[in-house]
Structure formats: structure tokens, C-alpha cells
Amino acid sequence: MRSLWRWIVSSSVFLSITSVHANGWNMPRGVTDVSGEIYGLHMTIFWICVVIGAVVFGAMFYSLFRYRHSKGAKSANFHEHTTVEIFWTTIPLLILVGMAVPATATLTKMYDASEADLDVMIIGQQWRWRYEYLGEEVAFTSNMSTPRAQISGEEGFGEHYLREVDEPLVLPINRKVRFLMTSDDVIHSWWVPELAVKQDTIPGFINENWVNINEPGIYRGQCAELCGIDHAFMPIVVHAMEEAEFDAWMVERKEAMKQEALGVDREWEMQELMARGETVFESICAACHQSEGQGAPPAFPALAGNARLIEDREWHIQTVINGVSGTAMPAFRNTLNPVELASVVTYTRNAWGNDTGDSVQPADIARRLAQ
Amino acid sequence: MAPKLPPTYPLEHSATTAAGSQAPTHHAPPRGLLRWLLTTNHKEIGSLYLIFSLIMFFIGGIFALVIRAELFQPGLQLVNPEFFNQMTTMHGLIMVFAAVMPAFTGLANWMIPLQIGAPDMALPRLNNFSFWLLPVAFTLLLSTLFMPGGGPNFGWTFYAPLSTTYAPPSTTFFILALHIAGISSILGAINIIATILNMRAPGMRMMDMPLFVWTWLITAFLLIAVMPVLAGVITMMLMDINFGTSFFSAAGGGDPVLFQHLFWFFGHPEVYIMILPAFGIVSVIIPTFARKPLFGYPSMVYATASIALLSFMVWAHHMFVVGLPLAAELFFMYSTMLIAVPTGVKIFNWITTLFRGSISFESPMLFSLAFVVLFTIGGFSGLMLAISPADFQYHDTYFVVAHFHYVLVPGAVFAIMAAVYYWLPKWTGHYPNERLAQWHFWLSVIGVNLTFFPMHFSGLAGMPRRIPDYALQFADFNMLSSLGAFLFGFSQLLFVLGVVLCVRGGKKAPAQAWEGAWDLEWTVPSPAPLHTFETPPVFKRPTP
Amino acid sequence: MSGGTYYVPATSRWPILGSVALGIMMFGIGMQLVYDASSIIMLVGLVGILSVMGFWFRDVVRESRGGLYDTQMDRSFRWGMGWFIFSEAMFFAAFFGALFYIRTFAVPWLGGEGEKGISALLWPDFVPQWPLMNPPDEAVVGPRGIFSPWQLPLVNTLILVTSSITLTVAHEALKEGHRKICRNWLTGTVLLGLCFILIQGLEYYEAYAHYGITLEAGIFGATFFILTGFHGVHVIVGTIILTVMLVRVHQGHFAKENHFAFEAASWYWHFVDVVWIGLFIFVYVI
């Protein structure tokens, strides 16, 4: 037992020493006021527990050592003492009240999402995040960018293995950003430790949270609620920028969105659609229907060689636009723009030997969406 | 050096104290397999429960080892994510419902009638029914792993809509299996309550009962109160899946979070169901090996009752990040923190029992002492989790996994092992091999800490639960955990070996197998004859 | 406490057969729901359970009439039945809890009221109300209309309350030893139970045929059917139990002061009655 005790002491000491450097061992202090407060709470309670532990285990090991039967200890016979019982009921109670007070203050602050400078809608989808800057007409989807070959071990691990995305969420520093969080399918949880934001996204409901980041930088996290097969592969990257830089980025993004919208009006070439469609498919659809369209039956049907898909163009388009309710197949009408929808449908109708030869034009999709 | 012992209970008259005497009214029980299938004897049923639970502990443990093997290093090596999720889910379900709970019920069956001087459980046939429902339930549950689309893959907490709209077809079978297990628990608990309230030896008041009996009385109450709620919520799931209702779907006006409220209204008391009997065991073993009466018996009883009552008011501490209104968040934070108070009382009472005792370190005592220390560590991390703002960082990380394994493995499981070593002499008539037991103990303690202590760090550093693959910064801690898990797992083979050897032979044990043991069970011969206390003993309060 | 007459039954085959039968029934239900298999397996299990119960209770009745039980045994049965009813109460509590949660939190939040009313952004056209006629998503078709509580439901309430009274009269009669009176009032109770079941069936028919209250009709249909449905099942079981009691009274079972089976049946019936009152208030009236 004593070696165990020593082991516990040394590891607690270890924890406290390393916690000074707060990386890889302990909760990060983070880059917002709230995250700092939480870190403070965490360390305070931790030390209170260490002290209580030292007293309690100290008394215990003292008794174990001092009153050994093998050393001829004779047992006393007392078994009751009301005062002492009252004492050790009250003291912990007081300690708890001492903890509850700062905790309440921090929590109240965390719940005040009012007067935000920017609203961002965060939507969880199996297995990616969608970000919409409300009122700014800017929206995009963020997928994990770690190649599957790294996960399966065919390639070496990259530096940010599993914690890298194609499109990070871009946020300004020193502004209060309110998050509105929801989900299209199951419950996910959006978590970035440095920001101390972890909030479940509940399908059909909206949760609020907020940040005010103090330092520019790149902060990484991942989905924290079990959401199906690829729960481990749903990373989050936040790129926090200086305000001016952020504003510039926003203007640029808006312009890009506008350009994309223009694409709807023109006629697209087959190759163009196929090329675009392949990127969309890889980033969105392949999670379920797999890169070669072979699917993973019975959960996810194959698209390659799918007879109904090849024959029934109309049904194919409708399925992608509206999803199949009550199954994992999401509706993409709000997530993808007409160009993306048209190209991915074209791609799936022609890739992997489906070779129907027909294509779908963005304008056609836009018309359907308008209805 | 004979320490001054409190007097053992003199029994005024009891046919059974004269070794092996059996009332002639019993016809010979059927032999072979049929005897076990049809038995109504609390000792045989107790053994059945314990054997079943041991088998399930190994099955659940093997699932855990699959998890740990996959997590040994980053990348996907052994299993695919789909199967990994099934392993996580089944591990949790099997350990909770098929290993720990039946083990406690088995101990209750064996020991409660002996400790209160009853001839058997109050309703012996129902008792047999409760047991045989379990193999049926868990055969059905395990069979889902082989069904098309695989078994349940949504965690042992099976949150909707992942477990409804997005679940594999086998989910319906999972629900039905859980229904059977639930019926078993409820009937078992009813039986235990009836036994304790009605079958005590003449002269034994409630406040004379050994603490193991007390904690089980309260546990049984918790079971009867919350298992039906579990049954209710899985019924709603069944309806959502098969009959198109929308309890957990906002589209029809329901709410996925409703599922979590109902689940945790069951789930939190459930975790105390897994610890209160352990408290009882430890409260019986520590005085025995400290050769000193338990300090603060009444306060132990009141503390247990307070924990049970509080456990109905804290459920949403599992839901701090689902977006509860502020008032709810505060209420559940405060009520959860309060539980530390009665639990503290228990810890302090145990330590004061040790103080000025005459302590020896046989294997049951070692496991109990490790329980006190390691459970307290788990309790501390629980308290940290209870601080709602901090839980925004801890929730769904390995910090939580570390917390609950500390209270469950060196908590509940160690207590069960302590109980087995403690009562084996009574069950088999032989002492377990102490050397083997000590090896088992030390390897387990090292293994369990090596497995679960690093999880605190990986969790704080940001590793979420229920993932088959992780970012590179968590690699070292995971490797340690995996090594520890295999060490701990394989050490359990020593436990099995010890039990088997003890059944087959070993140093003969007298009726009172431990010097400082003074409950009623130690007045019947070892091994306890099949029928004990057929004429109720008259209980006399000890005069210390 | 007693002096060593506690009856510990020898081995019995009903428990093991019962658990196997229950397993078969559950497996059968699963096969039917998931794979559209025929209901044979389920029915085999169900028949198995019912027969096991029959035989098991037969044994208990015989032992009881054979004088093997003492007052301590009687207390065990009382505790057992009492806690069983408590567990049933908690089962219904889960459903009532769900109803209250939906009505006080979920529906208002979805409609933009209360602390989490921001959720309404997702359902701009949704108007919170109870009973919920138009669920948030148009794809879910709500009920077309709802029952007035003051017609069939009120009748059913009166029936059940009356049946509780008739049962009490029967019980008192039994205690006084007026077996014939007991039998008549008990018959009345069973008939009232049957009426209740019939009317409930009629109401379900109305719900589906005229009001569009179905299991799929959003959360109103879901809560309505789960509460009334499980209550209905309990009434059916209760009626069966009372019928068995009636037969036993006929056969001259039950002593004046010792007739726990009868009492247990009446506890159960009163419990089911109380649940209905809750149901009437919270599901129909308010």
C-alpha cells in the first residue's frame, strides 16, 4: 500500500509541475477570458482535492502503519462520537460552498451571449461541420483533410493528423462572436479546448454559446459526441485573425460566393462538371458512399452500378436534393449550391462505369430549388 | 497476542450450528444440470449469479481489451470504426448490466439470508426466475453482434437519434434484451427488499443489520425506482423506431434531449446501484480486519440513505453541455456537489474505524483498503466534473472515462473481489490461497492505475471518448493505458485460478473464519450447509 | 416473527420455463418488427408465458390452501406486491414525465418561447400549442381534431371510479363472509372493466378513423397512445386477474381474514384507477 501511496504522490507532483507548462498534460489555459477562468477553477478544485486527499490518506496510512496487528497493536473499542461526525459533515460542506461561488460566477458569464458583434451558425452533419455567417451571405462546409491513407497506415502521419480541415472557421479576435448551434442529423458536439467552448448540436433545436478570442492563432479541436462511424474524423480548426485581416477575408469570401452564384447562369461543359463533381464527391459523399462509389452495404448503398440510379435520373436528382428522410442520407439543398449539386449528380452518373453520358446543368438545379 | 475481541453473538438455539444437521423435510434435490435449472435455494442461486457475472466480466473485459489494443497507437490497425463503436457499447453494457450488477445480486443472495438469520430469500421461486432471465437477456444482447448491420454502436447511453433513426436494425433486439434484464433486476430487488424487511431473525432490529444488508436494502429501493424508467424510455425508443412516433424528434414536436433526461434519471441512480453494495462490503470487511467495531454505524446508514435520495436529483450533471437553461445548470451543479458530503462521512468513518484498531492485511482487507483510496480518487474527479463550467472542458473526454473507471473498477469490482475472498471460506469451507491472492492484488492495483491514471491526462489534454483513432499528442498516454489494461486483464486469470483452487481444496476454515468477524453468517459451519437457519436463531445484540 | 414454519419451496420448473418463454417471445417480437417474420414465434412465447403463469399460480394456490403458509409468508407477499406496484408507478411516471417535459419545455422552445426559444429560427412557421395540431415539420401530419374530454373519456372515468367502489364493496363483503354478495359485486367490477376496454377500443377507432390521431401524428399522438395504451394494457391485465378471483370465489376459495390474492388484485385495480385519474386530467382535460 505504501508504494501505491508514494506513486500517487509522485504522480500528483508530476501533474502540478507539468501543469505550469500546460501543454499535453493538463487542460489548456486557452485564449479567451472564460477559458482562463475555467482553467483557474479547474486548478483550484484540483488543489483542494489534493489537500483533502493528503489529509485523508495521511490519516489512513498513519493508522495502517501505527496499528498493525503484526506489531501487537490492541484494538480500542470506541465506535461513536457525535461531535466529530458533525465536524466532518460541516467542513466539507463549507469547502463546497467555497467552490460553488466562483463556479456560479463563471457559469453566469458563459450563459450571457447577448450583444454579439457577429453571429455564426454552426451545423453538425455526419461527419463534417457547416459554418454560416449570419447576415453576411457567407457559408461553407469544413471537412477533415487528413488523407484516409494516413489513417489506414499506408502513409506516414502528418503533423496535424486528424486535426486538419479543408476550410477552417475564420474568426476575428477581440470581437464577441455568438455561435448558434444545431445539427442536421444526430447529436454532435462542437469543441475547441483553447476556446473552452463545448456545446452539443441538437437536431431541431438551437443552442447558443459565444467566444471573444484574445490572441490570433490556429486552434484545433474535434467533435465530442459520439455521432456514428466517423465520429473520430470530424475535426474543427479555428483560424483567429486580427480584425482588419478578418474584414478583408470576409470581403474576399463574399466576392467568391458571388462568382460561384454567377456560374449558375451559364452552360457547363461535361469535363468541368465532372472535375468539380469529383471534388464535391470526395469531400462530402465519400464518407458514406466511399471513394469508388462502392458504398458500405447494408448501411450505405453502392452508387457505382446502382441500377435505379442509372435508369431514373429524376429520382437521382431528387434524392440528392431532398435526401431520404428517416435515413442517414441528408438533404443537400441547403448545404450545396446549385453548381455543386449539378456537378456531383453529373459525376455520380458518369463515374466508375456508370457511364450514362447525361449531365445536369446548374441552372436546371437552381430552377428546381426555387420551386 | 490475542487482541481484545468484541464478543461473538451467542445463538440461543439453532439447529444449524450443529454441523451439517439437515431438517428431514427436504427431499433430495434433483441432480446434475436440472438441479441448477430448478433450484430455489438462495445459496445455489447466489453461486449461479456469481458464476454468470464472472463469465460476463471476462467477455466485457475482452471487449475492453479490443478497445485498448486498437488504441495502443494512432491509426486504425485492428478493427474498423464501426466495430470499435460496437465494442465500446457492448463493453459498457455488459460490464454494467451483466457483470457488476449480477455480482452484487449474487452476493446478496448468498449473504443476506445468512446475515439476517433467514432460512432463504422471501420468494425463492421468483429468485430463480430473476436469475434465469439474465442468461436469456444477454444471449439475446450478444447475438446482436452477429446480426446484419452489426450490434448496437451508439454507446451504452444510446442517445437518440443516433440510436433511433440512425441505428442498425438489431437495435430492436437490443431494446427487448434490455427489457428482460430490467425485469430480472426489478424482481430481484423486490425479493431482496421483502427478505430484509420480513425475514430478519427474531430480535434483530433494522439498526442491528450488518451494513451490507442495509446498503442492499437501499440499493434495492433504487432499483425498483429507476429500472422501470429505463423500461419506459427504451419503450419510447422502440416506438420511435418501429411505429413512427416522434418522442425524440423535433420534426414531430418531440426532443432528443428528452431521451437524455429520462435515461439519466435512471442512469445516475444506476451508478450508485453499482457502488452502494460495495460500500456495504467494505463496511463489513474493514471492522473485521481492524478487529474493532465499525465507527459511526448510524451515520453510515443515514449517509447511504442520503446518497440514494440525492441521486434522484442530480441526473442532469451528465448533460451540462446539451444546452440546459442556466437555472437548471446551477441546480444540478449544487445538488451534485452535495453528494460529496455523505460520501465523505463514509470515508471518514472507515478511516476512524482503522484508527487504534489492530490491523492485519489479508487479501479481503487489501482490496478494501485499495477501494477506499482509489474510490476516493475517483470521487474527487467526480467532484471536479460536477463543477459545471469546468465540465464544459471535461465532458466526453477521457477525463470522464478515468473518473468512472476509478469508481467502477478499483471501486465496485475491487469490492466484489474483496467480498469473494472474504466469504470464500464460508462458501467452500476452505481459505483461498493467500499467496496467490496477494499476487492477484498487487498486480491488479498496479495494472488498474497504469490503465486509468494516464486517462486523466489524455482527457485534460483534449482526447474525446469513443474514438477509434486519435491525434498524435495523445499517443504516449494511450500506450501506457493499453499496457496497463493487458496487465490488469491477465492478472484476473489469477483470480479465477484462486477461486477454482479454493473450491477444490485448501486450508480448512472454521465456522468463524476470520478472527474479527462477528456477523451471523460466521455462526454457521463452513462450508455453509445447503439449508441454514431453518429454525430462526434468536438474535442478541452484542454488548461491546 | 414466526418460529420456523416459513415455507421454502423445493425445486420448481416454472421459473426456468418462464424465462425461456419470455426470451422466445421477445425474440419473436424482434423478428416480427425487424424482419417482418410471422408472429408464430412470438405467439409460442406468449402462450408459454401464460401457461407458466397459470401453473405457477396454481402451485401457489394449492400451497396456500394446503396451509403451508404462515403470517410471515403472507407479509412477504404483501411486500412483494406493494413494491411491484411501486415499480409500475415509476413506469408510468416516466411517461408522465415525458408528457410534462414536452408540454412545458420542448414545444414552447420550438415555438420561440422560453429560455431556449431561439430554436424557433429553424421552424419559422411553427406555432406552439397544446394539443399540438401542427407539428414543426410539415412532413409530419398532425391530428385533425381532438376528443372532448367530457364525452367518452368522462364516461370511462366514471366507469373506472365506479368499478373501484364496487370492488371495495365486494372486498368488504368477503371480509364479512357474505360470499354471494362478494361474487355479485365482483362480477359487476369485471363487467365495468370490460366496458372500459370496449369504450377505449371505440375511442381508438375514432381516433384513427375520424380525428387523425395516430401514432405518427407528431408528439400529441405519441404521448396520447403511449399513456392510454399502457394504461389500457393494465386494465386488461387487471380484468383478467379479477376474473380469476371471481372464479376462485365461486370455487369457495378465500377465508374471511386470509385472502391476500384478492387483496393484491384489488390493490392493483385501485392503482390502475388512480393512474387513469392522472391520465384523464393531464392527457384529456388540461
Ligand code: HEA
Ligand atoms: C460507481 C459509479 C460512480 C460513482 C460512485 C460516481 C460518483 C460521482 N460522480 Fe460519476 N460517473 C459514473 C459513475 C460513478 N460516479 C459514470 C459511469 C459516469 C459516466 C457515464 C457516461 O457518460 O458514460 C459518470 C460521470 C459523471 C459526471 C458526468 C461527466 C460528464 O459526462 O461530463 C459527473 C458530473 O458531475 C459525475 C460526478 C460524480 C460525483 C460528484 C460523484 C460523487 O458521488 C463522488 C463523491 C466522493 C468524493 C467526493 C470523495 C470522497 C469524499 C471526501 C473525502 C469528502 C471530502 C471531499 C470534498 C469536500 C471534496 N460523474
Ligand code: HEA
Ligand atoms: C463496471 C463497469 C466497467 C468495468 C469493470 C470496466 C473495465 C474496463 N474498461 Fe471500461 N467502460 C465502462 C465500464 C466498465 N469498464 C463503461 C460504462 C464505459 C463507457 C462505454 C461507452 O462509452 O458507451 C467504458 C468505456 C471504456 C473505455 C472507453 C472506450 C471509448 O470511449 O471508446 C475504455 C478504454 O480504454 C475502457 C477500458 C476498460 C478496461 C481496460 C477495463 C478493465 O478493467 C478490463 C479488465 C479486463 C479483463 C477482465 C479481461 C480479462 C480477459 C482476459 C485476460 C483474456 C483471457 C482470455 C480467455 C479466458 C479466453 N472502458
Ligand code: CUA
Ligand atoms: Cu460528430 Cu461526433
Ligand SMILES: [Cu+2]
Ligand atoms: Cu451521475
